[in-house]
Amino acid sequence: MSLLAKRRADKRALVVGLTLFVFAALVWRDAAAQTLSATYGIGPAAMPYVVAGALAALGLGHIVVAFRDGLPVPEHADGIAIGWIAFGLVALLLCIAFGAGFILATTILFAVTSRAFGRRALLVDATIGFGLGVAIHLLFSKLLTLSLPAGPLEHLF
Amino acid sequence: MDSFVSLGQGFLVALEPSKLLFAAVGVLLGTAVGVLPGIGPALTVALLLPVTFKLDPTGSLIMFAGIYYGGMYGGSTTAILINAPGESASVATAIEGNKMAKAGRGGPALATSAIGSFVAGTIATIGLAFLAPWLVELAVNFGPWDYFALMVLAFVTVSATFGDSPLRGLTSLTIGLMLGLVGIDKLTGQARMAFGVPEFFDGIEVTTLAVGLFAVGEALYVASRFKSNPEEIVPIKGSLWMTREDWRRSWKPWLRGAAFGFPIGALPAGGAEVPTFLSYVTEKKLSKHPEEFGHGAIEGVAGPEAANNASAAGTLVPLLTLGLPTSATAAIMLAGFQQYGLNPGPLLFTENPALVWGLVASLFIANAMLLVLNLPLVGLWVRLLAIPQPWLYAGILVFAAMGTVAAKPSVVEVGMLFVFGFLGLLMRRWDYPVAPMVVGLILGPMAEAQLRRAMQMTLGDPMVFLENPGSATLLSLSAMALLAPFVMKGLSRFRAAED
Numbered sequence: 313m314s315l316l317a318k319r320r321a322d323k324r325a326l327v328v329g330l331t332l333f334v335f336a337a338l339v340w341r342d343a344a345a346q347t348l349s350a351t352y353g354i355g356p357a358a359m360p361y362v363v364a365g366a367l368a369a370l371g372l373g374h375i376v377v378a379f380r381d382g383l384p385v386p387e388h389a390d391g392i393a394i395g396w397i398a399f400g401l402v403a404l405l406l407c408i409a410f411g412a413g414f415i416l417a418t419t420i421l422f423a424v425t426s427r428a429f430g431r432r433a434l435l436v437d438a439t440i441g442f443g444l445g446v447a448i449h450l451l452f453s454k455l456l457t458l459s460l461p462a463g464p465l466e467h468l469f
Numbered sequence: 470m471d472s473f474v475s476l477g478q479g480f481l482v483a484l485e486p487s488k489l490l491f492a493a494v495g496v497l498l499g500t501a502v503g504v505l506p507g508i509g510p511a512l513t514v515a516l517l518l519p520v521t522f523k524l525d526p527t528g529s530l531i532m533f534a535g536i537y538y539g540g541m542y543g544g545s546t547t548a549i550l551i552n553a554p555g556e557s558a559s560v561a562t563a564i565e566g567n568k569m570a571k572a573g574r575g576g577p578a579l580a581t582s583a584i585g586s587f588v589a590g591t592i593a594t595i596g597l598a599f600l601a602p603w604l605v606e607l608a609v610n611f612g613p614w615d616y617f618a619l620m621v622l623a624f625v626t627v628s629a630t631f632g633d634s635p636l637r638g639l640t641s642l643t644i645g646l647m648l649g650l651v652g653i654d655k656l657t658g659q660a661r662m663a664f665g666v667p668e669f670f671d672g673i674e675v676t677t678l679a680v681g682l683f684a685v686g687e688a689l690y691v692a693s694r695f696k697s698n699p700e701e702i703v704p705i706k707g708s709l710w711m712t713r714e715d716w717r718r719s720w721k722p723w724l725r726g727a728a729f730g731f732p733i734g735a736l737p738a739g740g741a742e743v744p745t746f747l748s749y750v751t752e753k754k755l756s757k758h759p760e761e762f763g764h765g766a767i768e769g770v771a772g773p774e775a776a777n778n779a780s781a782a783g784t785l786v787p788l789l790t791l792g793l794p795t796s797a798t799a800a801i802m803l804a805g806f807q808q809y810g811l812n813p814g815p816l817l818f819t820e821n822p823a824l825v826w827g828l829v830a831s832l833f834i835a836n837a838m839l840l841v842l843n844l845p846l847v848g849l850w851v852r853l854l855a856i857p858q859p860w861l862y863a864g865i866l867v868f869a870a871m872g873t874v875a876a877k878p879s880v881v882e883v884g885m886l887f888v889f890g891f892l893g894l895l896m897r898r899w900d901y902p903v904a905p906m907v908v909g910l911i912l913g914p915m916a917e918a919q920l921r922r923a924m925q926m927t928l929g930d931p932m933v934f935l936e937n938p939g940s941a942t943l944l945s946l947s948a949m950a951l952l953a954p955f956v957m958k959g960l961s962r963f964r965a966a967e968d
Contacts, residue, residue: 324899332640339647339662348657354924356654356661359917363650366643373636383637386898389693394894397689397866401887404870409880414871421870422863428692429859440860441867448871460871461878 322382329374336367396428413463418445472599479826483834488531492831495532496838499539504546526809527824531831533805538590538835541781542843545582545774550575551865552687559777560904561749563683565762565769572765577711581719581767582774583843584711588720589727589775590836593782596731598829613922614934618943619743620916625947628905635951637901645909648673649917656921668881675911677873681886682903684869686893688862693894695858719771722752726775734783746908748776782832789817789825 343360377383400421407417422441423434431437450469452460460466482488541559548559549566562582569578628638651662652672663669711719729744729751752768753759762769788802811817817825873886896903927933934940 328640328899335644335647339650342650342662346654346657346659346661348659354921354929356657356659359913359920360650360661363643363646366639367647370636370640370643374640377636384900386900387694389898390696391693393692393695394689397692398887398891400866401685401883401890405880405883405887408874408878408883414874417870418867422860422867425688425692425863425866426859429695429862431859437859437863441863444864444867448867452875461874 321378323378325374325378325383328383329371329378332367332371332374336364336371339364339367393428393430396424400424400428407463408461411461411463413466414460415442415445415449415465416463417461418442418448475822475826476598476830478823479828479830480833482527482823482827483531483830488528488827488831489834491528491532492535492835493838493842495535496539496835496842499536499541500543500546500839500843501539503540503543526811527827529809530805530824530828531835533802534828534831535835535838537781537802538586538778538832538839541778542583542586542839545586545777546579549578549582549770551861552683559745559773560679560683560907561745561773562770562777564749564904565766568763568765569767569770574765574767577715577767578765578770580711580844581715581771583840585719585723585726585771585775586778587836587840588723589730589779590782591833592724592727593731593734593779594829594832594836596735597782597786597832612933612937612940613919613926614937614940615943617916617919617923618934618940618947620912620919622943622947622950624905624909624912624916625950628902628908634900637899638905641896641901641903642905642909645678645906646913647909648678648906649910649913652914655918666881668877668879672914673885673910674877674882675907677877677882677885678889678910679907680869680872681889682893682896682906684865685886685890686897686903688866688869689890689894690897691858691862693898715767718758718767722748722768722772723775725751726772726777727779729772730776730779730781731783734780735786743912744776744780745773746904748772785832789828 339360343357343364346355346357346360349355349357400423403420403424404417407413407420419438419441422444423438426437427434446469449460449466453466453469483492544559545562545566548563549570552563552567566578566582569575624642628635628642647662649672651669653660653663653670660670726744726748729748733744733747749769749772752766752772753762756762756766756768758766758768811821811824869886870883873882893903895901896906923933924931934944
């Protein structure tokens with residue numbers, strides 16, 4: 313490593329360090345807002361203060377590391393693949409939020425994840441996901457008598 | 470000799486043909502559900518609890534024993550084959566076991582975990598039957614300061630040992646401790662770190678964090694580098710069975726794992742996390758092939774798996790004798806007992822000895838059945854890896870989603886799964902270890918409870934931790950373990966400068 317490169321701070325370590333400072337501040341503020349305390353011994357705010365202190369200390373450690381070695385450099389990531397899976401997880405979230413049911417969520421999540429791993433046969437994958445969703449739904453509702461989030465599709469079974 | 474007679478009577482109950490059938494069904498069901506990614510023994514037992522509703526108490530508890538052991542075996546199978554440990558106790562197994570599977574040695578990894586579980590489970594169940602009264606007496610003499618010190622030691626060993634950098638390990642642990650703060654404070658009833666969200670009042674589910682970090686995080690990480698370096702699934706080469714060399718390297722870790730697992734599991738604050746990680750660390754230190762650790766060392770599977778099973782049997786000591794659950798699985802088992810109006814505790818031993826000893830005897834039987842049923846099925850579990858990777862990871866995500874919404878069907882829970890998944894991705898990319906975070910979330914609240922109990926008993930005098938020989942020893946060990954990596958690093962840097 314050249315001297316010039318050494319002098320430039322590692323951005324990722326700085327980001328982690330600052331994030332840890334933010335966490336420490338959040339925990340500290342929350343602990344300070346505790347109104348009740350224990351009659352004997354230590355109250356509910358003691359442990360948060362310790363955690364906040366530790367977070368701040370680790371944040372400082374990251375700042376130091378940023379100006380020294382930095383964090384290990386990660387390899388190139390395929391943002392599109394991550395995006396597809398993120399899309400699938402958001403679809404799951406929306407299906408739960410708006411009552412579209414578990415089977416539909418499973419179908420989308422399965423198809424989209426397969427797409428993230430480079431498969432192009434969306435229809436085939438969606439069919440498999442649908443079958444998986446139906447099987448899990450039947451296993452839970454009929455065999456285990458447990459309920460998963462239900463939507464219009466689930467009411468057909 | 471009393472235990473011996475009682476255990477004999479227990480076997481008379483457990484060896485009835487109908488009870489044997491219950492045990493077999495339990496083992497198979499437990500394995501089938503436990504093998505699903507993201508589903509550990511706790512969730513397996515919870516999911517299969519309704520199945521046992523219709524049986525009589527003795528029969529259902531015997532089936533329970535089968536489900537418990539089957540779920541644990543299934544959980545380690547998933548941990549080994551697709552690196553999705555459903556519970557923190559198989560995290561240590563996943564570290565080496567998954568590397569072994571990736572190197573085409575999935576068969577021996579599964580075999581050493583099955584046989585090790587059997588060996589350790591049998592030893593631990595013998596311990597449960599014969600040493601329970603003595604061990605409970607010992608555990609009762611433990612003060613809260615001792616528990617606190619023990620947990621601090623676990624924190625330090627876990628975060629300073631895993632990963633290359635103590636700074637990143639401790640960061641992971643501390644974020645876990647922060648997540649552990651979320652929820653209602655049990656002593657004063659105040660909400661901490663909940664920010665007014667009702668779903669946060671119960672705290673953060675350990676399973677959500679584990680499934681998010683491990684299953685979702687891993688799927689994202691593999692997807693992110695799938696195109697640039699596609700991970701070829703190495704076909705299982707050679708025998709599925711263990712070689713003579715594997716046996717030679719496995720038997721000592723099994724026994725040491727049992728020796729860690731049972732006593733710590735039997736302590737009223739034990740659980741399976743501490744002994745599995747202690748076993749992992751010990752095997753790493755004692756191994757003649759330390760360079761293999763991190764690349765698939767069989768000792769790193771044999772030891773933690775044995776410790777896991779031994780501590781599961783150990784957990785039953787406080788559960789049965791004190792009515793005190795020390796793990797998520799034990800808590801669900803307690804719910805199962807209460808479903809029949811049975812309250813585990815000293816009274817249960819005198820009131821219903823046939824049931825207690827029948828359960829203990831069926832633990833032996835379930836253990837043996839697991840070996841007989843699952844070893845021949847090793848080939849079937851290994852075949853899981855032949856599933857095309859897109860479908861495998863799509864399936865993992867579906868099961869992760871299923872596990873999360875089955876436990877708590879809320880938007881907040883799925884949102885947390887999403888956030889923890891991306892956190893897992895970032896931590897994998899930037900080389901932060903994920904296991905300490907899960908350990909921090911589980912043990913953090915327990916450590917805080919012990920700390921506050923200790924301070925209550927001494928009216929706020931912190932010197933108790935140093936005045937007590939047990940806690941003083943454990944705390945100084947922690948301090949040494951914490952400082953050692955930094956000192957060593959300084960030394961090696963000094964040496965490097967000399968060159």
